Every structure is written in structure tokens, then in C-alpha cells.
Amino acid sequence: MIQILFFAFIWPPIKVDKFVLDNGLTVLVYEDHFAPVVSAQIHYRVGAYNEPKGLTGISHLLEHMAFKGTKKHGPKVYDRVIHEAGGEENGFTSTHVTAYFANLNRDRYPLELEFEADRMVNLLLDPKEFEPEKHVVMEERRLNDNDPYGAFGEEFDLLTYLYHPYRNPVVGFMSDLERITLADVAAWYKKHYNPANAIVVIAGDVKAEAARNLVNKLFGKLKGVPVGDDIFAEPPQSGERRFEFRKDVRMPAVGIQYHTVPVLAPDAYALNLIGMILSQGRSSRFQREVVRGKNLAINIYAYSSTAKYGGTFYIFGMPQAGVDVKTLEAEIERQLELLKTEKVGAEELDKAKCLVLAQTVYRQDSPTGIGFTVANWEISTGDWQNINRFPEEIQKVTADDIVRVAQKYFIRDNRTVGFLLPSEKSEEK
Amino acid sequence: MRKLLILFTLALLARAVEIRKDTLANGLLVLSIEEHKLPEVLVRFMIPAGSSFDPAGREGLANLTNQMLIRGTKNYSGDALADAIESVGGDLSPFCDEDNAGLSGRVLTPDLERLIKLIKECLIYPGFDSTKLAPLKREIVSNIKAAEDDPYEVGSIAFRQMAFGADPYRHDPSGYDSTVNKVNVSDVRDFYRFLYGPEKSFVVCVGDFVHDSLITMLRREFGDWPAARRPLPDFPQYPLPEPPVGRIIQRDISQAYIFLGYPGPALRAADWNAARLMNYILGGSGLTSRISNSIREEQGLAYDARSSFYRFANGGLFIAAVQTKKEMANQAIQSLIKEIGLIKDDVTADEIAWAKKYFIGHFPLTYDTYGELTAVAAQIQIENLGFDYFERYENRINGLSFDQIRAAAQKYLHPGSFYLVIVGDIKPEDIKIDGIRWLD
Numbered sequence: 001m002i003q004i005l006f007f008a009f010i011w012p013p014i015k016v017d018k019f020v021l022d023n024g025l026t027v028l029v030y031e032d033h034f035a036p037v038v039s040a041q042i043h044y045r046v047g048a049y050n051e052p053k054g055l056t057g058i059s060h061l062l063e064h065m066a067f068k069g070t071k072k073h074g075p076k077v078y079d080r081v082i083h084e085a086g087g088e089e090n091g092f093t094s095t096h097v098t099a100y101f102a103n104l105n106r107d108r109y110p111l112e113l114e115f116e117a118d119r120m121v122n123l124l125l126d127p128k129e130f131e132p133e134k135h136v137v138m139e140e141r142r143l144n145d146n147d148p149y150g151a152f153g154e155e156f157d158l159l160t161y162l163y164h165p166y167r168n169p170v171v172g173f174m175s176d177l178e179r180i181t182l183a184d185v186a187a188w189y190k191k192h193y194n195p196a197n198a199i200v201v202i203a204g205d206v207k208a209e210a211a212r213n214l215v216n217k218l219f220g221k222l223k224g225v226p227v228g229d230d231i232f233a234e235p236p237q238s239g240e241r242r243f244e245f246r247k248d249v250r251m252p253a254v255g256i257q258y259h260t261v262p263v264l265a266p267d268a269y270a271l272n273l274i275g276m277i278l279s280q281g282r283s284s285r286f287q288r289e290v291v292r293g294k295n296l297a298i299n300i301y302a303y304s305s306t307a308k309y310g311g312t313f314y315i316f317g318m319p320q321a322g323v324d325v326k327t328l329e330a331e332i333e334r335q336l337e338l339l340k341t342e343k344v345g346a347e348e349l350d351k352a353k354c355l356v357l358a359q360t361v362y363r364q365d366s367p368t369g370i371g372f373t374v375a376n377w378e379i380s381t382g383d384w385q386n387i388n389r390f391p392e393e394i395q396k397v398t399a400d401d402i403v404r405v406a407q408k409y410f411i412r413d414n415r416t417v418g419f420l421l422p423s424e425k426s427e428e429k
Numbered sequence: 430m431r432k433l434l435i436l437f438t439l440a441l442l443a444r445a446v447e448i449r450k451d452t453l454a455n456g457l458l459v460l461s462i463e464e465h466k467l468p469e470v471l472v473r474f475m476i477p478a479g480s481s482f483d484p485a486g487r488e489g490l491a492n493l494t495n496q497m498l499i500r501g502t503k504n505y506s507g508d509a510l511a512d513a514i515e516s517v518g519g520d521l522s523p524f525c526d527e528d529n530a531g532l533s534g535r536v537l538t539p540d541l542e543r544l545i546k547l548i549k550e551c552l553i554y555p556g557f558d559s560t561k562l563a564p565l566k567r568e569i570v571s572n573i574k575a576a577e578d579d580p581y582e583v584g585s586i587a588f589r590q591m592a593f594g595a596d597p598y599r600h601d602p603s604g605y606d607s608t609v610n611k612v613n614v615s616d617v618r619d620f621y622r623f624l625y626g627p628e629k630s631f632v633v634c635v636g637d638f639v640h641d642s643l644i645t646m647l648r649r650e651f652g653d654w655p656a657a658r659r660p661l662p663d664f665p666q667y668p669l670p671e672p673p674v675g676r677i678i679q680r681d682i683s684q685a686y687i688f689l690g691y692p693g694p695a696l697r698a699a700d701w702n703a704a705r706l707m708n709y710i711l712g713g714s715g716l717t718s719r720i721s722n723s724i725r726e727e728q729g730l731a732y733d734a735r736s737s738f739y740r741f742a743n744g745g746l747f748i749a750a751v752q753t754k755k756e757m758a759n760q761a762i763q764s765l766i767k768e769i770g771l772i773k774d775d776v777t778a779d780e781i782a783w784a785k786k787y788f789i790g791h792f793p794l795t796y797d798t799y800g801e802l803t804a805v806a807a808q809i810q811i812e813n814l815g816f817d818y819f820e821r822y823e824n825r826i827n828g829l830s831f832d833q834i835r836a837a838a839q840k841y842l843h844p845g846s847f848y849l850v851i852v853g854d855i856k857p858e859d860i861k862i863d864g865i866r867w868l869d
Contacts, residue, residue: 032466035444036444076717079715080783083717083783086787087791136725136729139753146682148579250575250578251578283508283511292507354516355518358517358537361537362469365800367797423681
């Protein structure tokens, strides 16, 4: 055991070359020469967090419009050219990020960066393309509504955050999607897409020096204007919130969500380990005791999410057929109480740490994944290198820390409890 | 555009990968790829013991047997097994699809022997304790019920039942709640005895090991794995429906989940490359496909619209799928039928040339991680692609003729005889298809 921890711990940290152009563009280069492929990515520091009431979903809608052509290349060119070059391309939007990427043969990745430099300033935003694309996004909104668990999770954030923009769903509210105009999207684009608000990541079979020259050539002349986030604070929660959420389902579910801390906060590491102890792997407490031991749940997991401006600890469980959601809720509460009253044994704590540390090795299998991860650390903490401090901090967590942190956050007044239940219509069937 | 084109003249970089092939005396085939980028090893045991071997009335037995492997062995309880692998940061998971079942694991380099020994415990000395079977059955039955709340799952399962019509592929590997409930420990023991053995199984190992030591270790641990007594199931022919047959599954949701298709080619079909290249153009290339271009880009009807082949050892399915708001269901279905009909008679040389460039250029991206190498090695064995697969790939794709691709379209596309499943708040009269026969 000690040997393994040691082994994972001496495994070299992730190495990234970082440089910042004069216009403020941050560039992260991660070299991995295993396969002759490169993931070229651009991450803008804008997402659902930045969206005011009435404009929720606008970052994601803009991401869709970014695939509808530029003044230079016209609609439908981008995907076609990337495919013709053998690439796989996509975009995604999250709470703090709108990202675009393509994975290509190593000699072809400049193609993606060339397109991204163009898309940063030259989007066509054609009215003819806007209405059909808005309908596509509305269908995506409906897909979320029809996925009972996705919709349940969205409801959770609405009740956990009454004021803070972490309540915003990335895909947006339907009435906002109906309201948003092309002029709104154009203004959003103008404000948020520029070199000073972006991070370019190049991960794979490249040399940092060559990548640097290329980025300079493609992006160096564009003008950078720093944007920055407005900061909001959720008023402290003072009392448990409970809700019922009804859908056309046969199997109910229960969720419990606590407010915790942002990324890099000292307690973030113990919270992460509590998540591992409760639900990572077949030997976790939830799997061993709640699923196999007592037969109370099918799916059950606990997850600590520590973001740029705040965090939550979320537990979700689906009772086995014939088990009441309230019974499962009581068992989850019992599991959390145990963490507060009984110290985690040395072996169990070591196992949780080991699982975290082994992940740091496993995830290096994918340069694309490392690219996303370092960009995420750069955006949420201001410095990608925090990724390498993470294993050290995890190592330092003690059994006393686990008890202290459980006692501090897992309290009734700090939580929201929700039940996903069959609608009256589906109960009649 | 001119500047972009220069980039295409550069040479391709398909990397040859050496897959070493060893066979143990009892027939167990070992495929190994030694790589030292990361201090980890991936191991996957593949045993032809998937759900297509389920006996009638015991659908779900293959999956149950597979999951019971890690719920206790002669020397380890289920909890002890989980602790043994996870205490070193490793993972060991069972899997079961239509054709194969097995175990896959991942560990840091120093723990390879531990992983191999634990897999041996599970595969050669399973406990099959009856007190562990009842809770597992409850879990699986609960999962089957939970799948009924996901409209996509509901539609997929209903579609395969209709399109295959008969087993062994009619049922999902999970089985039905009624048949899972009937399984007892002697069913599990029999299934294991008949199907779990080395002679038709293989193991893939990828990562940080030394080949000779790996083979020595596998010989030592798996050399005495006894042969299975293997019965073969009967595989029926899966016919096309004439006229079209439809089924609507009512759900109180805002969209219609649409599945349209019929039986398609099996694994190892000689014209598979032609078929998949044709489907790439039709509905397999994301936003650039004909189906997506019509339904998503031009009509704004759906977030996702695509067509796919699902292939098994002795059968397969072709499915075109789309989710759209319920008022537009008929329009989306008409568009799917139209696109399937159009390409059948009119695939163009330009589209083929473009698709070939993608297939060849994209190839190096399909095996650029340990995880993908493990999957590709298994695929090479299952599909009999040959161990010179990496070297020959480009020529195989370039060698496809216009006529071969057109022939695949003619053979595998049937715009007039299909099965249709719709999940949503839809009535048969909403859908305008001549002569369609609706099932309850």
C-alpha cells in the first residue's frame, strides 16, 4: 500500500508550457508524443454564470451560431473541412466556459487554430441561420426536460441558489430562448470573444516552440480587451429547503445538496475524499452497505463539486423497486452522520487517496482530456499549475479533517432535499 | 480556402502498432501491446458468453452470470475482491453485451500481478453463492424498471424487439424482469460451465509490461483453466417487414422519440467498409451528414438526427433516430424516409471521395490512447480484421469502388419496408405512411 502511494506520488507532474501574448491571449501547450495527433482547443471565459435574467442560454446559443459560418468561410464550411482533414470537432458550453476544439493529425492541427482565429472576430451571425438554429436549441431544451434526472438536477440548482447565477441552466430557460434576438447574440459575441478573454490549448504531438510561433502568427494581431466576471454572493442558507418534482416516471429518486466551498478552499480536498469514500468504486460505503448490504438503492452517488465561486456536495439515490424514497433518504442521512461521529479508518482513507492519485495517472491517457482539464484549472483558479498541487493537498488530509469537514457542512440548515416522484397522470397508469 | 488546402498535401501518419499474439496450451489467445508512456496496464478478458446464449425463458442469465463473477469466489468475498483491487487504485468490472461477456481491469504497473490473480479468482473459481443472487436480481430488475423512465431507452428496446422479432437478439442483455426473477443458482452454474472456458476466449493487455513476463504470468495463472462445454444457439434469419410496421409507446413528454429501421449486416459482413462509408454520408457524420443537414440544419427540427448500424456476430440493425417536438414528428419521419430513399439511388462520387478522406485521415485518432488500443485489438479479433489491420487500412478504404458503395446502399437501405417505433404523446393518425400496420 505504502509502496503504491509512493509510486503514484513520484509520478512526474503534468508539464505545460504557458505563455501570454501581448494582447492577453493565454496559451497552454501540453506535449505528448505517444500518437501523431493533436487536440487544438480554444476556451472562452464565458458561460451560464455570466448570463443575466432574460438572456439565459445565450452563451450556448452563440456556441451553436459559431458553427454557422464566418465572413471568410461562409456557412457549412468549417465542419466539412475539418472532416475532410480527418478531424473530429465539437464545442461545449458550461457554467464558466464556452469551448471549441478539433482533434487532428499532427500536421493538420494548424487548420483548427486558423478557423478559431477567424471565428473569434469574423462570425457571420446570419439572420437566415438564426431562427432554425434557435429551434435546434429549443429541441435541446426539450431533451433536457424529457430526461427526468437531468430536469431534476436543474431544479436542484434553482433551489440551492436562489440568487447566485449558479442557478442558471446552461441550455437556458425556454422563455429566454424565445426572447433572445440575433442582436443580443451579436452583442454577447462582441463583448466576450477576444484574445484577452480566451485560452488556447494545444495538446499532443507538438513542440511548444512551433506551437508558440503559430499562435503568435494567427492571433497576435487581434485586439484584446479584458472582460472579467461580475461577482455575486448567495445569501447564506438558513433552513432546510424541501421540494417535490413530478414527472412521467415509474422509479422515484431522492437528492440532497449542501452548500460547500469554492475550488482551492482548504476544505475542498477533504470534501473530495468524502465523495470517494461514499461512492467511488464497488468497495465504497454506498455500494457496499446501501446497494449490496441493505438493498436500498440501485444508483447512488455522492459528488463534491468545487467551482470558481462556490461549491456543492450532492448526493443522488434511486431506491430499489419496493423501497420508499424516505427510507433511502434516512439511510443517506445515517451515512453522513457516521462521517461526523466516527473517524474513518486508516485503510479506508488510504484507499480513497489511492483512487484519487491513480486517477492522476490514468487521465494522462488522453491528451484531449488533459487539455480540457488544464484549461479548466486555469479558468477556475487563475493558474493551471494548481492541478499538480492537488495530489499533495489530497495526501495531507487526515481522518480528523474528514470528521471536522462533515460536521461543518452536512447540517440540516445548509441543505436542500428533493424527491423525484411520478406525476399523478403516470401514477394512474 | 486556398491557404487551407495546402495543408492537405502533407503525408498521413497512420502509426503501425505491433499486436503480439500468443496462445496458451488450453487455447486461450493473448493479444498484447507493450507501451511505456504511462505506468499502467489495461486488461480485458473476452468470453463468447453474451446474451445471445441466454436460454428461452431465462433472458438475462448471461448478464447475471457475468455479474455474479465478482460477487464472491472460492477465496474472496465480493467485498474483499472490491477492496483488493480498489485499495491500490485499480478497477475490475464485469461487462456483458449480446455476443461477449468478460472482465476488464486497469491498474498501475506494480499491481499487474494482483489484477491477473483477481481475474483468475473470478473466472476460474467463482462462488455463485445463492444468497448473493437474490439481491443482484433485485438490483437488475430495478434497473430494468428505471430504464422505462428514459424515453430513448424505451424506444431502443422496443425497436430491437420489433425488428429482430425472434431471439437470440430480440432481448436486451439485461433481460426482462419476469425472466430475471426466474433465474436460480443452478441456471447460473450451468451457464458458466457451458460457456466460460479458455478455448474460444481471448485476453487483450495494453500498457506498461514486458511481453515475456506477461505471458509467463498468464500461463501460470490461466494454464489450468478447463474447457467449457459449449452449445451453439440457433440464429434465425431476420426478415424485412412488408408493408411497414409501427408501434407507438405513450409517454407524457413534449417530444417524440423516433426510431426507424430494420435488420442489417452482421459483424464480418464482407461489404462492411462500403456500408459504413455509405452510412457516414447518409447519417453517420454528425452535422455534415445528409440526414442531419436536412432535419437539423435546414428544418431546425431536432438537436440530434442520425443513422447507425448496430452489428452483432450473427445479426444486426440499421436505425435512423431523431427526437423532435411532437407536432413535428410526421415531418421528421418523412424526412428520414426521403433521405434513405434518395441516397439509395444517388450517392455521388464527390461525397465518396470526401468520406474516404475522413476515414483515412481520422484513422490515427481511433487508437491514440491505451483505452482505444484495447478496444481496437478486441475489434480486430472479433471482426477478423487481420493483424496487419493498421498497415492495410488506408488501402482498404481507398480501394472501395463507387459501385461497391452504391451496391451497399442498394442492399442495406429500404425506404419502403421498415419498422417504426415512436415514444411520446402521438396518435397513429398523426403519422402519414401508406399501408403501415400499427401494433398495440
